[in-house]
Amino acid sequence: MTRASFGLLRTQAFRIVLVYVLLFAFSVSALLFFTYWNTRRTLDAQTDQIIEAEITGLNEQYQRLGIRGLGESVMYRSLHPDPDALYILADAQHRVLAGNLDSWPSITNDPGNFVEFDYERRLNGVQDARRARGRLFPLQTPGGDFYLLVAEDVHDRDLTQRMFTTTLPWTVGFILVFGLLGGALMSRNMLRRLDSINRTSGEIIAGNLTRRVPVSGAHDEFDILAENLNRMLDRIERLMKGLREVTDSVAHDLRTPLNRLRQRLEQSQARLGLAGSDTSEIERAIAETDQLIGTFNALLLIAETDAGTARGTMTPLDLTSVAADVCELYEPLAEEKNVTLTLAKPASETVIDGNRSLISQALANLVDNAIKYTPPGGRVTVRPGVNFQSVDICVADSGPGIPPQERPRVIERFVRLEASRHSPGTGLGLSLVAAVAHFHNAQLLLEDNTPGLKATLRFPRPASRIIPGPAKLSQIPSRSAAE
Amino acid sequence: MRILVVEDDIEAQRYLVQGLKESGHVVDDAADGDLGLSLALSRPYDVAIIDRMLPKMDGLGVVAEMREHGNTTPVLFLSALSEVDDRVKGLKAGGDDYLTKPYAFVELLARVDALMRRRSPVTVKTRLQVGELDLDLLTRAAKRGDQMIDLQPREFRLLEYLMRHAGQVVTRTMLLESVWEYHFDPQTNVIDVHISRLRAKIDKGFDTPLLHTIRGAGYMIRAR
Numbered sequence: 001m002t003r004a005s006f007g008l009l010r011t012q013a014f015r016i017v018l019v020y021v022l023l024f025a026f027s028v029s030a031l032l033f034f035t036y037w038n039t040r041r042t043l044d045a046q047t048d049q050i051i052e053a054e055i056t057g058l059n060e061q062y063q064r065l066g067i068r069g070l071g072e073s074v075m076y077r078s079l080h081p082d083p084d085a086l087y088i089l090a091d092a093q094h095r096v097l098a099g100n101l102d103s104w105p106s107i108t109n110d111p112g113n114f115v116e117f118d119y120e121r122r123l124n125g126v127q128d129a130r131r132a133r134g135r136l137f138p139l140q141t142p143g144g145d146f147y148l149l150v151a152e153d154v155h156d157r158d159l160t161q162r163m164f165t166t167t168l169p170w171t172v173g174f175i176l177v178f179g180l181l182g183g184a185l186m187s188r189n190m191l192r193r194l195d196s197i198n199r200t201s202g203e204i205i206a207g208n209l210t211r212r213v214p215v216s217g218a219h220d221e222f223d224i225l226a227e228n229l230n231r232m233l234d235r236i237e238r239l240m241k242g243l244r245e246v247t248d249s250v251a252h253d254l255r256t257p258l259n260r261l262r263q264r265l266e267q268s269q270a271r272l273g274l275a276g277s278d279t280s281e282i283e284r285a286i287a288e289t290d291q292l293i294g295t296f297n298a299l300l301l302i303a304e305t306d307a308g309t310a311r312g313t314m315t316p317l318d319l320t321s322v323a324a325d326v327c328e329l330y331e332p333l334a335e336e337k338n339v340t341l342t343l344a345k346p347a348s349e350t351v352i353d354g355n356r357s358l359i360s361q362a363l364a365n366l367v368d369n370a371i372k373y374t375p376p377g378g379r380v381t382v383r384p385g386v387n388f389q390s391v392d393i394c395v396a397d398s399g400p401g402i403p404p405q406e407r408p409r410v411i412e413r414f415v416r417l418e419a420s421r422h423s424p425g426t427g428l429g430l431s432l433v434a435a436v437a438h439f440h441n442a443q444l445l446l447e448d449n450t451p452g453l454k455a456t457l458r459f460p461r462p463a464s465r466i467i468p469g470p471a472k473l474s475q476i477p478s479r480s481a482a483e
Numbered sequence: 484m485r486i487l488v489v490e491d492d493i494e495a496q497r498y499l500v501q502g503l504k505e506s507g508h509v510v511d512d513a514a515d516g517d518l519g520l521s522l523a524l525s526r527p528y529d530v531a532i533i534d535r536m537l538p539k540m541d542g543l544g545v546v547a548e549m550r551e552h553g554n555t556t557p558v559l560f561l562s563a564l565s566e567v568d569d570r571v572k573g574l575k576a577g578g579d580d581y582l583t584k585p586y587a588f589v590e591l592l593a594r595v596d597a598l599m600r601r602r603s604p605v606t607v608k609t610r611l612q613v614g615e616l617d618l619d620l621l622t623r624a625a626k627r628g629d630q631m632i633d634l635q636p637r638e639f640r641l642l643e644y645l646m647r648h649a650g651q652v653v654t655r656t657m658l659l660e661s662v663w664e665y666h667f668d669p670q671t672n673v674i675d676v677h678i679s680r681l682r683a684k685i686d687k688g689f690d691t692p693l694l695h696t697i698r699g700a701g702y703m704i705r706a707r
Binding site: 248251252255256258259260261262263264266267283289290293294297325328329330332333336357360361364365368371372429 | 492494495498499536563564583584585586587588637663665666667668669670671673676677680699
């Protein structure tokens with residue numbers, strides 16, 4: 001079976017149809033069975049009544065005229081044109097004395113009770129195997145033992161019964177086939193509509209905010225859903241645009257004066273330098289300004305990353321190659337500090353969908369921190385790897401680590417632990433890493449490396465690499481799936 | 484060299500123009516996009532420095548229009564906008580380099596120099612030479628005098644970039660962007676460590692250093 005039909009079987013619509021079809025098939029079977037059972041009972045009761053009447057009549061003859069009178073009566077009745085009424089009077093050796101059957105049928109000897117038996121009769125010159133229901137009476141007379149069999153042909157009843165037993169499976173079969181076919185068509189139709197909604201949502205999650213859910217024009221509940229979703233998306237798009245405008249104008253309004261400030265300082269430095277004065281104060285002021293600019297840039301980047309306004313910039317990238325570049329950049333720094341920086345080779349391909357620049361920056365921050373806090377002689381290991389649902393990259397150091405109770409706090413903006421207050425940095429490094437993680441629906445895990453810190457970025461596996469083809473609901477990367 | 488400056492912040496513009504003039508360039512200026520575009524199209528410039536946000540016509544529009552008219556003047560974008568994908572937009576629109584405000588003047592000057600150098604007719608070089616330092620781009624062999632220098636791939640690219648800009652100041656950011664393709668500021672100055680490693684390989688044991696640190700600006704490779 002193909003994956004698509006598995007998808008069909010999994011839909012809610014199909015499941016509902018399946019349950020109803022089974023229920024319907026069951027009720028129809030029950031109804032037919034009950035009708036059959038009732039019909040048979042009625043027919044049998046009718047047959048029995050006829051036989052009873054015959055017996056009453058014959059008994060009267062027997063009581064009045066003895067076995068001879070009975071024999072005549074049987075003979076007389078056998079000439080009666082009704083072919084369904086059967087009579088046999090036989091002697092102790094089951095030889096037929098009178099009646100409309102050629103031979104004594106094979107019959108269980110159950111005197112007085114109703115029995116059913118097969119017999120053959122010749123009708124219009126054709127030998128015919130038939131079934132009958134009747135009562136057998138042994139008669140003990142002074143002239144010897146006799147047997148009287150009074151029966152009624154039930155061949156028509158059997159035909160009715162056969163009709164029921166052949167109709168039932170066919171009816172149920174038709175119900176199942178047509179019901180399931182209808183259910184499949186219905187679910188396929190629903191699935192198609194839902195699929196288009198899901199695909200659009202997937203594209204929007206992946207960053208294309210301009211996409212809208214297609215409206216079929218049928219004005220059904222799916223169209224109402226699509227219209228509502230589209231209204232919601234319009235609103236989100238407006239909000240995102242607004243946010244973007246705000247960050248842009250904040251950036252512009254702060255950077256312009258900062259630019260002038262820096263330029264003036266540079267200018268004064270140049271003039272004073274030419275005049276032969278000491279410019280070290282101004283140099284310090286410029287350094288402070290640069291620090292300010294750095295902090296501002298980092299904050300802005302975190303805000304933008306958190307808002308996810310640059311989602312369109314996601315491409316498939318190999319985490320191992322990103323890590324290799326970052327390690328290569330930091331390796332001389334580690335060596336200078338006598339820290340061993342190693343990149344572990346992963347067992348399989350570590351490809352994710354992501355923004356290379358942001359992930360490089362996040363990794364650089366983690367490696368930078370790791371080297372900064374690892375004492376000489378220690379080691380920093382960068383380890384990319386693939387798990388069942390995630391692609392991880394972990395930066396582990398042998399430094400002092402972060403106490404468990406402090407770990408959630410260090411991700412907050414500007415938080416720097418007491419021990420690191422005096423080393424350079426903005427205190428935004430880990431916040432940026434956390435923002436980059438959030439941007440990619442990834443998790444930032446801070447764990448104990450005994451000793452040291454193990455920081456892991458856990459990315460969701462890219463949907464396109466698990467199942468190719470159009471996105472289904474279960475394949476859209478969602479935050480809840482990553483967490 | 485002739486430079487066009489299109490910048491609406493008058494004070495920043497004045498400072499920029501003055502700095503560029505002091506560095507020996509001929510500078511025209513415009514305070515809005517319209518004027519900037521007509522200047523760019525009517526006079527030959529070696530480099531155009533264009534702000535992203537301009538009155539009348541946006542910086543991206545100016546460059547797009549210039550390119551439309553077949554104008555290939557290298558463009559350096561100045562931007563006060565937030566960053567993530569703005570750089571990409573600027574380069575897509577036809578810009579050649581991108582600098583975020585606030586910037587250090589030396590950074591701007593170094594980039595303008597690099598852009599001008601790029602403009603000069605490109606001869607496919609297979610060999611770069613600075614003094615007795617010799618870099619063969621085909622065999623990827625580096626030699627100073629008779630002495631072979633063993634370089635890691637990234638060191639090779641670093642030296643190649645420096646040698647292509649021999650005699651010019653190359654800033655740390657330029658190196659990070661060109662050699663490592665990173666557009667962010669690594670918190671620690673990792674570039675300095677790479678440079679000192681490279682310096683140990685090419686200058687150690689020789690009387691005249693080739694790789695110079697330019698205080699407050701960056702690095703320069705030159706024969707003397």
